[in-house]
Structure formats: structure tokens, C-alpha cells
Amino acid sequence: MSDPEVTEVFEKCLGCRYMVALLRHIEDGVNRPGQLQRAVDGMTAKVLSERLKRLVEYGIVERASYPEIPPRVEYDLSSFGRRLLEIIDEVDELQRQARMTKNG
Amino acid sequence: MSDPEVTEVFEKCLGCRYMVALLRHIEDGVNRPGQLQRAVDGMTAKVLSERLKRLVEYGIVERASYPEIPPRVEYDLSSFGRRLLEIIDEVDELQRQARMTKNG
DNA sequence: CGGAATCCAAGAAGATACTG
DNA sequence: CAGTATCTTCTTGGATTCCG
Numbered sequence: 001m002s003d004p005e006v007t008e009v010f011e012k013c014l015g016c017r018y019m020v021a022l023l024r025h026i027e028d029g030v031n032r033p034g035q036l037q038r039a040v041d042g043m044t045a046k047v048l049s050e051r052l053k054r055l056v057e058y059g060i061v062e063r064a065s066y067p068e069i070p071p072r073v074e075y076d077l078s079s080f081g082r083r084l085l086e087i088i089d090e091v092d093e094l095q096r097q098a099r100m101t102k103n104g
Numbered sequence: 105m106s107d108p109e110v111t112e113v114f115e116k117c118l119g120c121r122y123m124v125a126l127l128r129h130i131e132d133g134v135n136r137p138g139q140l141q142r143a144v145d146g147m148t149a150k151v152l153s154e155r156l157k158r159l160v161e162y163g164i165v166e167r168a169s170y171p172e173i174p175p176r177v178e179y180d181l182s183s184f185g186r187r188l189l190e191i192i193d194e195v196d197e198l199q200r201q202a203r204m205t206k207n208g
Numbered sequence: 209c210g211g212a213a214t215c216c217a218a219g220a221a222g223a224t225a226c227t228g
Numbered sequence: 229c230a231g232t233a234t235c236t237t238c239t240t241g242g243a244t245t246c247c248g
Contacts, residue, residue: 006196007124015119017221020111033230044222049231059202070229071228080202087198090191092110098163098184121241137210148242153211174209175248 009084013058018043020088022051023077026061027085031074060084113188117162122147124192126155127181130165131189135178164188 013019018040025039037048052075055061060081066072077085117123122144129143141152156179159165164185170176181189 005199006192009195009199010114010118010124010192011121014114017115020114042222044224045231046223046233047221050221053231059206065230073230080198083198084195087191087194088110088114090194091113091188094184094187094191095110095113102163146242149211150213150243151241154241157211169210177210 009058013054013060014088016051016054018047019051019055022048023055023060023081023085023088026075026077027082031076033073033075036075055081113162117158117164118192120155120158122151123155123159126152127159127164127185127189127192130179130181131186135180137177137179140179159185 021040022036022043025036030036030039033045033048033052036052037043037045040048052061052063055075056063059078061075062078064074064076066074125144126140126147129140134140134143137149137152137156140156141147141149144152156165156167159179160167163182165179166182168178168180170178
């Protein structure tokens with residue numbers, strides 16, 4: 001039987017609103033909170049902050065803060081996060097295939 | 105269905121409580137609602153019913169009903185569902201590796 | 209037995225104001 | 229600019245009941 005932790009990553013991370021979009025933007029080099037909020041349509045700063053915190057908690061992204069004025073913070077995918085994103089792409093591809101088969 | 109994006113499968117299916125466990129049981133040959141409810145700890149009949157409906161809606165499982173007395177209904181993975189489950193296993197494996205790396 | 213309907217509790221997310 | 233706190237609203241899930 002399966003590991004309860006898979007369920008957890010899906011429930012707490014990937015299954016949350018904006019998460020996939022968020023990860024994709026980080027992958028594309030959009031690393032700062034301000035930019036991320038502008039990039040992901042409809043996501044408020046509060047929710048963004050919660051999501052980022054959780055992604056760090058699950059080891060999917062890593063946080064780096066630079067004590068400058070104004071303060072700068074950057075988020076990047078961990079190696080685990082990068083591989084996770086590859087898997088998400090597989091689901092993407094799978095859906096594309098399923099759609100093709102269905103629609104001709 | 106309207107334009108099933110990756111985000112949607114994660115949000116509406118995989119990210120929901122019990123979903124991964126449910127899919128794994130179906131994969132293992134537990135196909136009838138009554139058995140599934142007993143198999144997945146804590147899941148009520150209502151939630152089970154909602155989940156199954158959604159899985160059918162997204163083409164992940166297929167429903168077959170037999171007009172017997174008492175009525176019998178069975179749910180099975182579609183080919184899309186089977187491949188989806190393989191991908192879930194990849195996440196499982198990925199997490200296992202990540203844990204190993206971390207704990208030595 | 210399968211499943212839909214109802215009512216209620218818990219959690220997720222939106223809007224806004226505020227701190228370092 | 230990044231992040232937290234509060235309040236409200238919406239969505240999910242739990243408990244129960246009734247129908248085919």
C-alpha cells in the first residue's frame with residue numbers, strides 16, 4: 001500500500017489553488033514575491049505567502065533573503081522541486097494525449 | 105468537459121482528501137462502493153460518492169452498473185487513470201529518494 | 209446496495225490594514 | 229518590499245436521512 005506522504009504533497013501542495021502556476025513561474029525565473037504576485041492572476045499577497053511557506057516546508061522550493069534596502073527575497077526550485085515539476089509535465093502530456101485520442 | 109488543465113486535475117481530483125487512497129484501492133481490485141468505503145478509513149458514503157463522480161467526470165475511472173437485485177455497481181481505472189497512477193508512483197518514489205538523501 | 213438531499217462544522221481563500 | 233493578522237466569504241467534508 002502507499003506511503004501517506006504522497007497524499008500529503010498532493011493535498012497540501014499541488015492540490016492548492018495557484019500552486020502549479022506558481023511553481024511554473026518560479027521555474028521560469030520569476031523568483032521574487034512581488035513579481036510572482038503580479039504574474040499569477042488573482043492571487044493575493046496573503047495566499048502567495050502561505051503557498052511559498054508551504055513549498056519551503058515541503059522542500060520543493062528554497063528561500064534566500066538578502067539584507068538590502070529595500071529588502072530582497074528570492075525563491076528557487078530545489079532539486080526535488082525540479083523533478084516534481086517534470087512529473088507535473090508528464091501529467092500535462094498525458095492529458096494532451098487523452099484529449100487527442102478522444103477528439104480525433 | 106471544458107478544458108481540463110493540469111491545474112484542474114490536481115485541484116479537483118488528486119488534491120482532494122482520500123483521492124489517492126481511493127485510486128489505489130480501485131487499482132487493487134476493490135471496485136464496489138461499499139467495499140471502497142470500508143477500505144478507505146474515515147471516508148463517508150457521501151464523500152466517496154462525490155469523489156467517484158468526479159473521477160468519472162475527468163475520465164480517470166469508468167462506471168459500470170448491473171441491473172441486478174441487489175443492484176451492483178463497479179468502478180475501474182480507465183487507461184488514462186492507470187497511467188495517472190503510474191505518475192503518482194513516480195512522485196512516491198521521488199519522495200522516498202529525497203528522504204534518503206536527507207536522512208543519510 | 210447505490211446514491212442523492214439536507215444540515216452543520218471545518219478549512220481554504222479574498223479583502224484590507226499593519227509591521228519590519 | 230516582504231510578511232503577518234484579522235475578518236468575511238466560499239468550499240469541503242462529516243453526520244444523517246430518504247429513495248430506487
